[in-house]
Amino acid sequence: MAEKPKLHYTRGRGKMESIRWLLAAAGVEFEEEFIEKEDLEKLRNDGSLLFQQVPMVEIDGMKMVQTRAILCYIAGKYNLYGKDLKERAWIDMYVEGTTDLMGMIMALPFQAADVKEKNIALITERATTRYFPVYEKALKDHGQDYLVGNKLSWADIHLLEAILMTEELKSDILSAFPLLQAFKTKMSNMPTIKKFLQPGSPRKPPPDENYVATVMKIFKL
Amino acid sequence: MSGKPVLHYVSVRGRMEPVKWLLAAAGVEFEERFLETKEDLQKLRADGCLLFQQVPMVEIDGMKLVQTRAILNYIAGKYNLYGKDLKERALIDMYVEGMADLYDIIMNHDFKPANEKEKDLANIMDKATNRYLPVFEKVLKDHGHDFLVGNKLSRADVNLLETILMVEEFKPDALAKFPLLQSFKARISNTPNIKKFLQPGSQRKPPLQEKDIPSLMAIFH
Secondary structure, eight states: OOOOOEEEEOSSOTTTHHHHHHHHHTTOOOEEEEOOTTHHHHHHHTTOOTTSOSOEEEETTEEEESHHHHHHHHHHHTTOSOSSHHHHHHHHHHHHHHHHHHHHHHHGGGSOHHHHHHHHHHHHHHIIIIIHHHHHHHHHHHOOSSSSTTSOOHHHHHHHHHHHHHHHHOTTTTTTOHHHHHHHHHHHTSHHHHHHTSTTSSOOOOOOHHHHHHHHHHTTO | OOOOOEEEEESSSTTTHHHHHHHHHTTOOOEEEEEOSHHHHHHHHHTTOOTTSOSOEEEETTEEEESHHHHHHHHHHHTTOSOSSHHHHHHHHHHHHHHHHHHHHHHHHTTSOGGGHHHHHHHHHHHIIIIIHHHHHHHHHHHOOSSSSTTSOOHHHHHHHHHHHHHHHHOTTTTTTOHHHHHHHHHHHTSHHHHHHTSTTSSOOOOOOGGGHHHHHHHHO
């Protein structure tokens, strides 16, 4: 009997959201156990967390930790990681770019107001001059629907997540990128992704003050 | 044209050092081009050589690979240092990502203000001796093999040796409580390719000197 993967994290996006996206896009149902109050200590004391940290995903008999390790495993298992080493290299490069961009956005709620304002401007600049032009060009150069190997991969799913997250910051961020706009529409209409984008799915909302306070408390930041 | 990989970076350890360790362990000769001024970086950018305008960049097999993890994944895959299947890869990825977290705090230590350095060093040693090293001691103890994963040398072993040596640079007796890591260190250090890399005159870089920080900052800022 194939058990569903079980995700252990706080009830919010954080580092687990990309994992939720990837599983959902792959059409894999999963369960979630949300960490509140003393749950983190319990997981640690049970020896469930290799480096005492979450995310942790129970999958295929393993208690996997480290976001990238988890993502790489899921991508490999569900054939979203290219057909050979070179395609993997391109997928890795693209994913690391969107990881850097989303990482900047994820840090915002935890920053003081003046730092946050400066960083929002920096993020907007980086998104429109460093990151999105790369993906726009990739799509333009080969004229295909997907970033790598003319087939849906982890890189496409991660890019869609990054586009939507950046649009939450600045809704017209894609104004200079027509191919990314078309990409966003096409990807959003894929059945598994369309389902994930609907209310009631495991997708988590953007962090608010309550979430920030909860995270600070649970992780003793 | 030699066909050897060409590594583009500044003349310090930074983010390129793990790449050099891995190539050296695989017995792959490589060339280095060092950025010495801001103009050197700008030229690479203007020539369209840097996908996200950043280094490290490695020219290998007709690609200009960027993003440290993408580079390391490709080299590990190409030279059979990445396990035999998805599950071995998952273990290797978890171990390597844990070590990358420790590496990041070690790397950033050099850039901490003087009044924060002591506390930061205490944090590094606490994490190394209580969070990371015990994990690898236990892995070796549990299976009794010479290598971390699959009874065969992998990138995780190379990475662990590099990590151990860096931690020992802060505290020479860091392995006092870890007998299996001590013998691991001796054993891996004596494998021919790594032994060569550890000798004077190799391409291995020394720890960052404080006097070199200003010129380093000038290149990137």
